[in-house]
Amino acid sequence: MAMTMKGEVDLPATKEVVWKALNDPEVLKSCIPGCESLEKIDDNTLAATAKVKVGPVSASFKGKVNLLDLDPPNGYRIEGEGEGGVAGFAKGGAVVKLSDIPTGTKLTYDVEAQVGGKLAQLGARLIDGVAKKMADQFFADFAAAVGKQEGVAAPAEAQASAAAPAPAQNSEAKGWLQRLIAWFMDLWR
Amino acid sequence: MTATGIGAPVRRKEDFRFITGAGRYVDDINRPGQAYAYFLRSPHAHATINKIDTTEAMKSPGVVAIFTGADIEADKVGGLICGWAIFNKDGSPMRAGAHPALAIGKVRYVGDHVAVVIADTLAQARDAAEKIDVDYGVLSAAADVTTARKAGAPTIHDVAPDNQVYDWHLGDKAATDAAFAAAKHVTKLDIVNNRLVPNPMEPRAAVGEYDIGSDSLTLYTTSQNPHVARLVLSAFIGLAPENKFRVIAPDVGGGFGSKIFIYAEETVCVWAARKVRRAVKWTSDRTEAFLSDAHGRDHVTHAELATDANGKITAVRVSTKANMGAYLSTFASSVPTYLYAPLLSGQYNIPAIYAEVEAVYTNTAPVDAYRGAGRPEATYVIERLVEVAARELNVDPAEFRRRNFVTAFPHQTPVIMAYDAGDYDASLTKAQQMHDVAGFAARKAASASKGKLRGLGYSAYIEACGIAPSAAVGSLGAGVGLWESAEVRVNPIGTVEILTGSHSHGQGHETTFAQLVSGRLGIPIENVSIVHGDTDKVQMGMGTYGSRSGAVGMSAIVKALDKIEAKAKKVAAHVLEAAEGDIEFKNGKFTVKGTDKEADFGSIALQAYIAHKFNGQELEPGLKESAFWDPTNFTFPAGVHICELEIDPATGVVTIDRWTAVDDFGNVINPMIVEGQVHGGIAQGVGQALFEGAVYDSDGQLITASFMDYTMPRAQDLPSYNVGMTITACPSNPLGIKGCGEAGAIASPPAVINAITNALGHENITMPATPEKVWKAAQASAQKMAAE
Numbered sequence A: 001m002a003m004t005m006k007g008e009v010d011l012p013a014t015k016e017v018v019w020k021a022l023n024d025p026e027v028l029k030s031c032i033p034g035c036e037s038l039e040k041i042d043d044n045t046l047a048a049t050a051k052v053k054v055g056p057v058s059a060s061f062k063g064k065v066n067l068l069d070l071d072p073p074n075g076y077r078i079e080g081e082g083e084g085g086v087a088g089f090a091k092g093g094a095v096v097k098l099s100d101i102p103t104g105t106k107l108t109y110d111v112e113a114q115v116g117g118k119l120a121q122l123g124a125r126l127i128d129g130v131a132k133k134m135a136d137q138f139f140a141d142f143a144a145a146v147g148k149q150e151g152v153a154a155p156a157e158a159q160a161s162a163a164a165p166a167p168a169q170n171s172e173a174k175g176w177l178q179r180l181i182a183w184f185m186d187l188w189r
Numbered sequence B: 001m002t003a004t005g006i007g008a009p010v011r012r013k014e015d016f017r018f019i020t021g022a023g024r025y026v027d028d029i030n031r032p033g034q035a036y037a038y039f040l041r042s043p044h045a046h047a048t049i050n051k052i053d054t055t056e057a058m059k060s061p062g063v064v065a066i067f068t069g070a071d072i073e074a075d076k077v078g079g080l081i082c083g084w085a086i087f088n089k090d091g092s093p094m095r096a097g098a099h100p101a102l103a104i105g106k107v108r109y110v111g112d113h114v115a116v117v118i119a120d121t122l123a124q125a126r127d128a129a130e131k132i133d134v135d136y137g138v139l140s141a142a143a144d145v146t147t148a149r150k151a152g153a154p155t156i157h158d159v160a161p162d163n164q165v166y167d168w169h170l171g172d173k174a175a176t177d178a179a180f181a182a183a184k185h186v187t188k189l190d191i192v193n194n195r196l197v198p199n200p201m202e203p204r205a206a207v208g209e210y211d212i213g214s215d216s217l218t219l220y221t222t223s224q225n226p227h228v229a230r231l232v233l234s235a236f237i238g239l240a241p242e243n244k245f246r247v248i249a250p251d252v253g254g255g256f257g258s259k260i261f262i263y264a265e266e267t268v269c270v271w272a273a274r275k276v277r278r279a280v281k282w283t284s285d286r287t288e289a290f291l292s293d294a295h296g297r298d299h300v301t302h303a304e305l306a307t308d309a310n311g312k313i314t315a316v317r318v319s320t321k322a323n324m325g326a327y328l329s330t331f332a333s334s335v336p337t338y339l340y341a342p343l344l345s346g347q348y349n350i351p352a353i354y355a356e357v358e359a360v361y362t363n364t365a366p367v368d369a370y371r372g373a374g375r376p377e378a379t380y381v382i383e384r385l386v387e388v389a390a391r392e393l394n395v396d397p398a399e400f401r402r403r404n405f406v407t408a409f410p411h412q413t414p415v416i417m418a419y420d421a422g423d424y425d426a427s428l429t430k431a432q433q434m435h436d437v438a439g440f441a442a443r444k445a446a447s448a449s450k451g452k453l454r455g456l457g458y459s460a461y462i463e464a465c466g467i468a469p470s471a472a473v474g475s476l477g478a479g480v481g482l483w484e485s486a487e488v489r490v491n492p493i494g495t496v497e498i499l500t501g502s503h504s505h506g507q508g509h510e511t512t513f514a515q516l517v518s519g520r521l522g523i524p525i526e527n528v529s530i531v532h533g534d535t536d537k538v539q540m541g542m543g544t545y546g547s548r549s550g551a552v553g554m555s556a557i558v559k560a561l562d563k564i565e566a567k568a569k570k571v572a573a574h575v576l577e578a579a580e581g582d583i584e585f586k587n588g589k590f591t592v593k594g595t596d597k598e599a600d601f602g603s604i605a606l607q608a609y610i611a612h613k614f615n616g617q618e619l620e621p622g623l624k625e626s627a628f629w630d631p632t633n634f635t636f637p638a639g640v641h642i643c644e645l646e647i648d649p650a651t652g653v654v655t656i657d658r659w660t661a662v663d664d665f666g667n668v669i670n671p672m673i674v675e676g677q678v679h680g681g682i683a684q685g686v687g688q689a690l691f692e693g694a695v696y697d698s699d700g701q702l703i704t705a706s707f708m709d710y711t712m713p714r715a716q717d718l719p720s721y722n723v724g725m726t727i728t729a730c731p732s733n734p735l736g737i738k739g740c741g742e743a744g745a746i747a748s749p750p751a752v753i754n755a756i757t758n759a760l761g762h763e764n765i766t767m768p769a770t771p772e773k774v775w776k777a778a779q780a781s782a783q784k785m786a787a788e
Helices: A015-022 A025-031 A118-150 A155-163 A165-169 A176-188 B015-019 B069-074 B122-130 B145-149 B173-181 B226-236 B264-276 B286-292 B375-392 B397-404 B424-435 B437-449 B470-475 B509-521 B549-575 B601-610 B671-691 B743-760 B771-787
Strands: A002-011 A035-042 A045-054 A057-071 A075-083 A089-101 A104-116 B035-041 B047-053 B063-068 B113-119 B133-138 B164-171 B185-196 B205-211 B216-221 B245-248 B280-283 B296-307 B313-325 B352-361 B453-462 B484-490 B496-500 B528-531 B583-586 B589-592 B598-600 B624-629 B638-648 B653-664 B721-725
Touching: A002 A118, A015 A025, A015 A089, A015 A104, A015 A118, A025 A035, A025 A118, A035 A057, A045 A075, A045 A118, A057 A089, A057 A118, A104 A118, A118 B286, B035 B122, B035 B264, B035 B286, B047 B113, B063 B069, B063 B122, B063 B264, B069 B264, B113 B122, B113 B264, B145 B296, B145 B313, B145 B352, B164 B173, B173 B296, B173 B313, B173 B352, B185 B375, B185 B671, B205 B264, B216 B226, B216 B264, B226 B245, B226 B264, B264 B280, B296 B375, B313 B375, B375 B397, B375 B453, B375 B743, B397 B424, B397 B453, B424 B437, B424 B453, B424 B638, B424 B653, B424 B721, B437 B453, B437 B638, B453 B743, B484 B549, B496 B509, B496 B549, B509 B528, B509 B549, B549 B583, B549 B589, B549 B601, B549 B624, B589 B601, B598 B601, B638 B743, B653 B671, B653 B743, B653 B771, B671 B721, B671 B743, B743 B771
Parallel strands: B035 B280, B216 B245, B313 B352, B496 B528, B653 B721
Antiparallel strands: A002 A104, A035 A045, A045 A057, A057 A075, A075 A089, A089 A104, B035 B113, B047 B133, B063 B113, B164 B352, B185 B296, B205 B216, B205 B280, B296 B313, B453 B638, B484 B496, B484 B624, B583 B589, B589 B598, B638 B653
């Protein structure tokens, strides 16, 4: 079953810093909920494993992530797919775009993902909610991470500025983070 | 009628053990040293299997073995079969793709069997399955018949490159087309018969066991027909010869058709038991059942009905696309063909009928017989057509039906069936009276005053059941005969065991069959035991489906009882020292005509075994007889159901307010059990009409795979039914029985939809008529009314 998620988030860092973080496996790994490993295979390919729980379905997903349409520091398309064994699979992609705003960088994301197997059978009603929750968490952590890299002294505030907007981002526009997270999840599946 | 004989509302003997938890189902059976099977299933609807790596999984604790399709193939074990050959319009055979028990090279639906893990515990088997690494090459999927038949659709089986299983037809096309050309009025309908998941209370289960000493297999399985299972597993799949293969179907908690079929899981369990030299057990969980039990229905149909200037039906023309799923299940091919089109004449005198059916492979679970099997689909077509035609012609729908009823019997339809007996007008008239149809207008006005829409819908169904005779089904392509067997074993003190090839999985055979014997032999019902479901006890049988156990199974018992009576009379003649011709048997007593000499059944049974009173060379000792019974025709239960309901246009919620069912099942053995079958059948039909629907998304993912997303009817959704009967005895079996198991599920969906469309004032609604759909339709009705 297919799922889409769109959103944007304001990050307290310059486009270059955000871009770098978006391409830094260590940063991504620390921000993706449940991510156990994320390794660069080559410039544009990452191998990932993540533990994800959707409702009654809990599984370890293994998969590959490809970075496409690279346009540093303005954005990229990220695609991937992951197999979660008996839990099913996930695949999908996201278009991520960065633009300058007075407080730093606006990141917009547009995710399209598909899940299959047990995730679709049992988790269908839950997946949107879980994806959004994971997106929120991802972007909160990611905002903190880029804030740190930017040298912003108070990650807590940075985090707040990313996490707090969550209500403002609300359901449709929960931010690229969510999408990222969501597609990451999907990928790992 | 005696207190426990035919016609008595005897309480079900089996219920005590069921309601006290003393039933013995397959999952209750545990064998020494038993291991557990877990099936790794495909998460993809369509994919090549490039590689299966079990290295890590094999290291997992408790793992006994992991098998894939290659292992079964290497053992020269055959694939699953479809036992009914259908031929295309041009005479060529249907295109049946191979159906390996474990996938070989490719998976074709979500839930397809990729590998089996056998471990000491189920948890260990599951954990190991997590570690199996399958490299899939995902292919595009076709999840519905339209997509599957489009140019460029993915090919599911190489034998059917365009996914067409067969292109079959029945009836006289030229005569039908001519009748349409001459018609005064033509009614046209596009109909979807929604896909259903059977959902018996007990999910499927299997325990396979191998005995080294005798080199024999035993399979405990949730089967409606253990002998057919043994036949298929033995003769076609080749697991072991029949004399080395015992199949036991103990208490089975419902089947509705889904447990007729021979599935991958039991095949693998019993095969693997020999491989690992341990008993192997598998019990389906509910989501596995949603994924892998054969589904039901799933037809897309265009139907037309022609009438003349007098409002008489002159022809019916039907074109149906039937979704067969990814593989042809055991009897799948027969369902949209010979169990469907021959019923399109309904209760009506229709001179010309032409039906064409295209069966299509899709990347979904296999579809096969489900309560009614083809006949609900046919009834839905004809009863919607008739209702809509009446409305278009401004004729009362009951009157329109009456005008077209078959009234003389036997009646040969243009589509195979020869109706042998019935009185359709009697059922309709009785139903109208019981229902108080006359009061409907007032009730509708009362509803309207509360802002509710009230509707009334009829369904005058007919079905063909008691599936048989063998020669007839054989001529239509069946791979088996459809007789039934019975053995009557009279014990020395006069208690009786009846061994039957029928199988009870909720029908109450232990009661109804015992009633027949109790009444016939004049012995207490407690003295009669029914033995079924074990190939080592019952020699051969065809099982229970198609409402055949009464008409066919009990008739076989009657034939065996005839032989018992004849033999017992011979014994009685010696005991009572009279001529055999003077012995009479009545109410459990043997008497000598014109004398007061008598002996009861028990004493004659004892004498048959003691054998002191006769010469063993002239008369064999003992009292045991068997019979095979093959009927002369199908049976044709028919009746009228009336559904009356109220729609809340603000919410779309449908409330069924009253339901009247008047059925003609021929002679009735136990009216309480018959009524129970009617109740259950209606509930299932209402489920189809209002709630149930198996939904695959366009990628072939089943998104209704639990009771969270697949709605079953609940008690609160159903009214208290008015159930009545009319009786015309069936002439094609000695008991005059027609069968009642499927009628409710066959009759009810069109009654509901006819009532909803009657309330809405337009025909634009599909099953399941969920509140969302009904609300939208009600808005359309309001707009239409405003515009008018």
